[in-house]
Amino acid sequence: MRFVARFAKERQSSFEVITVFDEKTEIEQIDKADPVVETIATKYPAAIWFERKMHDDFGIRIEGAFDHRPLVHQERFPKDIHPMRKDFTEQSLDFAEYRPYKYEAIGGEGVFEVSVGPIHAGIIEPGHFHFSQAGEDILHQEVRHFYKYRAIEKMVEGMDPLQAAPIIARISGNESVAYQIAWRDIVVQALGTVLPNALLKRHALLLELERIIHHLTDLGFISNDAGFAAALAFCSKLAEEARRMMKHLTRHRFGFDAITFEADPLDIGALGQWLDHLQEQMQWFREWVIDIPSLWDRFDTTGILTPYKAKKYDTVGIVARASGMAVDVRLNPFYLEHGFRMQTQSNGDVAARFKLRLDEVANSIEMMRRFMMDNAPSTCKVQSEAKGSYSAFVESSIGELFMTADIKNGKIERFFVRDPSFMNWQALHLMMPGNIIADFPLINKSCDLSYAGNDL
Amino acid sequence: MIRFWEKRAKTSVVTEHPELETQIDQIRRSIKDEVKRKFAGSLAIRMVDSGSCNACEAECNALSNPYYDLERLGIRFVASPRHADVMLLSGLLTFNMYHHVMDAWAQIPEPKWSVTLGDCPLMNAPFQKSFAIKGPVAEHLPVAHHIPGCPPDPETIMQGLLEFLKKI
Numbered sequence: 001m002r003f004v005a006r007f008a009k010e011r012q013s014s015f016e017v018i019t020v021f022d023e024k025t026e027i028e029q030i031d032k033a034d035p036v037v038e039t040i041a042t043k044y045p046a047a048i049w050f051e052r053k054m055h056d057d058f059g060i061r062i063e064g065a066f067d068h069r070p071l072v073h074q075e076r077f078p079k080d081i082h083p084m085r086k087d088f089t090e091q092s093l094d095f096a097e098y099r100p101y102k103y104e105a106i107g108g109e110g111v112f113e114v115s116v117g118p119i120h121a122g123i124i125e126p127g128h129f130h131f132s133q134a135g136e137d138i139l140h141q142e143v144r145h146f147y148k149y150r151a152i153e154k155m156v157e158g159m160d161p162l163q164a165a166p167i168i169a170r171i172s173g174n175e176s177v178a179y180q181i182a183w184r185d186i187v188v189q190a191l192g193t194v195l196p197n198a199l200l201k202r203h204a205l206l207l208e209l210e211r212i213i214h215h216l217t218d219l220g221f222i223s224n225d226a227g228f229a230a231a232l233a234f235c236s237k238l239a240e241e242a243r244r245m246m247k248h249l250t251r252h253r254f255g256f257d258a259i260t261f262e263a264d265p266l267d268i269g270a271l272g273q274w275l276d277h278l279q280e281q282m283q284w285f286r287e288w289v290i291d292i293p294s295l296w297d298r299f300d301t302t303g304i305l306t307p308y309k310a311k312k313y314d315t316v317g318i319v320a321r322a323s324g325m326a327v328d329v330r331l332n333p334f335y336l337e338h339g340f341r342m343q344t345q346s347n348g349d350v351a352a353r354f355k356l357r358l359d360e361v362a363n364s365i366e367m368m369r370r371f372m373m374d375n376a377p378s379t380c381k382v383q384s385e386a387k388g389s390y391s392a393f394v395e396s397s398i399g400e401l402f403m404t405a406d407i408k409n410g411k412i413e414r415f416f417v418r419d420p421s422f423m424n425w426q427a428l429h430l431m432m433p434g435n436i437i438a439d440f441p442l443i444n445k446s447c448d449l450s451y452a453g454n455d456l
Numbered sequence: 457m458i459r460f461w462e463k464r465a466k467t468s469v470v471t472e473h474p475e476l477e478t479q480i481d482q483i484r485r486s487i488k489d490e491v492k493r494k495f496a497g498s499l500a501i502r503m504v505d506s507g508s509c510n511a512c513e514a515e516c517n518a519l520s521n522p523y524y525d526l527e528r529l530g531i532r533f534v535a536s537p538r539h540a541d542v543m544l545l546s547g548l549l550t551f552n553m554y555h556h557v558m559d560a561w562a563q564i565p566e567p568k569w570s571v572t573l574g575d576c577p578l579m580n581a582p583f584q585k586s587f588a589i590k591g592p593v594a595e596h597l598p599v600a601h602h603i604p605g606c607p608p609d610p611e612t613i614m615q616g617l618l619e620f621l622k623k624i
Contacts, residue, residue, distance in 0.1 A: 121535035173511030
C-alpha cells in the first residue's frame with residue numbers, strides 16, 4: 001500500500017485526521033479539547049512531515065513520533081499559534097523572539113556542518129540544506145523548507161471555487177497546468193457533471209506541453225551542473241521555443257488561467273510543425289550527449305536512490321520511476337489510448353533521472369500529436385457548486401499531485417494539496433551518503449523539485 | 457564532437473523571430489549604453505525570491521538563453537549580495553523570508569537599488585493578504601523601480617531594467 005497524504009480537518013466538535021493511501025482512505029476522529037493522534041511515521045517515514053505540519057497547523061499532538069520539531073513555523077513564528085484552526089482569523093502576525101531550530105547533525109572528530117541557504121547562489125527558490133561532512137564526503141543532509149509558506153490553504157478558505165482558481169494556478173509556476181487540472185477535476189465533481197472528451201484532450205495536451213518545457217529546462221540545467229554548458233544553451237533554446245508555443249496556444253507563457261471550461265480550435269498547423277522540429281532536435285540531442293563520456297562519468301552512480309528506499313519513502317514521479325517504481329497517474333485507459341507508455345529506469349542515479357526525462361519528452365510529443373487531432377470547439381456549463389468532499393490526482397511534470405477540497409454552500413471549507421515535491425524532498429537525503437558535496441547541486445537538479453508547491 | 461561542430465555551424469547564431477528582432481535589438485542596444493555610462497560597463501544583480509511561484513525565476517533564467525543572452529549587455533546575475541548593485545526581488549515577502557531578505561539587502565554595498573519583479577511584491581497578484589505574508593514590499597524597503605507582470609516575460613524584464621537605468 002502506497003502512502004499518499006495525511007492531514008487534518010476541523011469539524012464542529014472534533015478534529016478529523018485523514019490518511020490517504022493509494023488503495024484506501026482512513027479517517028480518525030479525535031478529541032478537540034486534547035487532540036492527540038498516534039504516529040504512522042515509524043511505518044511510513046514520509047508521514048513525518050505531514051504530522052509535523054499537522055501539529056503546526058492545528059496543534060494536534062503526535063504520539064510516538066521520532067521528530068517533534070516544528071516544520072512550517074520557523075524561528076520567529078509565535079508559539080502556540082495554530083493558524084489552520086477556524087478560530088484563528090488574524091491577518092497579520094508579529095515576529096516572536098528567536099527560538100533556535102535544532103538541526104539533525106552528525107558529531108565526531110573532524111566532522112563539520114555546512115549550512116546552505118535559504119538564499120542560494122543562483123536564480124533559484126529559497127530553501128535550506130544542512131550537511132554533516134567528513135571532508136568532501138556527505139555523511140548526512142537535512143532538508144529544511146517552508147521559507148515560501150504563504151498560507152494558501154487558509155487563504156482560499158471561504159472563497160468561491162472559481163474565485164480561488166487564479167490563486168491555485170499560481171501555487172507553483174512550473175506546475176500551473178497540473179494544479180489547474182486538479183482543481184478543474186474537483187469543481188467538475190462538485191457539479192456532478194462530466195467534461196466533454198474534446199476538453200479533456202485539450203487540457204491533457206497542455207499538461208504534456210508543460211511537462212516538455214519543464215523536462216527540457218532540466219535536461220539543460222542537469223548537464224550544466226556537470227560542467228557541460230553547451231547542453232544548457234541547446235536545451236534552453238528549445239525550452240524557450242516550447243514556452244513560446246505555450247503562449248501561442250494559451251496566450252500565457254506558463255499557461256496561467258488556461259484551463260477553462262471552454263476551448264477554441266488551436267493553431268494545429270504551427271503546433272504540428274513545432275512538434276516535428278522538437279522531435280528531430282531531441283533525437284539529435286540524445287545521440288550527441290550519449291557520446292560525451294565525461295558527462296556520464298559525472299551522472300553514472302551519482303546520487304543513487306535504491307528501489308527499496310524509493311518504495312519505503314513512497315516517492316513519486318521522476319524520482320520514483322528512475323528507481324524502478326511504476327508510479328504514474330497517467331496509467332489509465334484515457335492516456336493509454338493516446339499513446340502513453342510507462343517509462344522507468346532501474347539505477348536510481350542522476351543518469352537514470354536524466355535518461356527518463358529524455359524518454360518522457362519523446363512520449364509526450366507522441367501523446368500531444370494524438371491529443372491535437374480532436375480540435376473542435378468545446379464548452380462545459382458551470383453552475384453553483386454542491387456540498388461535499390472531493391479529491392483529484394494529476395501527474396505533474398514532477399510527479400503525482402494530490403488535491404482535495406471540502407465545499408460547503410458553494411464556498412471552500414478546507415483545501416489541502418500535496419505537491420509531489422513534498423514526498424520527494426523527504427527522500428533527497430537518502431541520495432547523499434557516498435557522494436561529495438560538490439555533487440549535491442547535480443543530484444538536487446536531477447530531481448528538480450518545487451519549493452513553492454512544497455511550502456504552499 | 458565532430459557532429460556538434462557540424463550542428464553548431466548549421467545552427468549559427470539564433471536570431472529572434474523577425475517580428476521581435478528590431479524591438480529586442482533596440483532594447484539591447486540602449487541597455488548596453490546605459491550600463492556602460494552608469495555602471496562602468498557591468499551591472500550586477502542579486503536576484504532574491506521572497507515567496508514567488510517560481511515563474512519569475514524561470515523568466516530570469518530564460519534571460520540567459522540564446523534568444524536573449526542578457527550577459528552580453530554587461531548585466532550579470534551574481535551569487536552574493538556583496539557583489540551586487542541591485543537587488544531584484546520577486547515574491548510576496550513571506551513571514552519566513554522577511555529577515556533573510558532584509559539581511560541580503562543589508563549586505564549589498566552602497567550605492568544600491570531594489571527593483572521589484574512581478575505582481576507579487578506589490579500585492580497585485582491574485583493572492584490575498586494572509587498572516588504569513590509581510591508584503592507589500594514597499595512598506596519595508598525603498599523600491600527604486602517596479603517591473604510588472606505575472607510573470608513579466610524576458611522582454612518585459614529587459615525593458616524594465618532599461619527603464620530603471622534611465623531613471624537613476
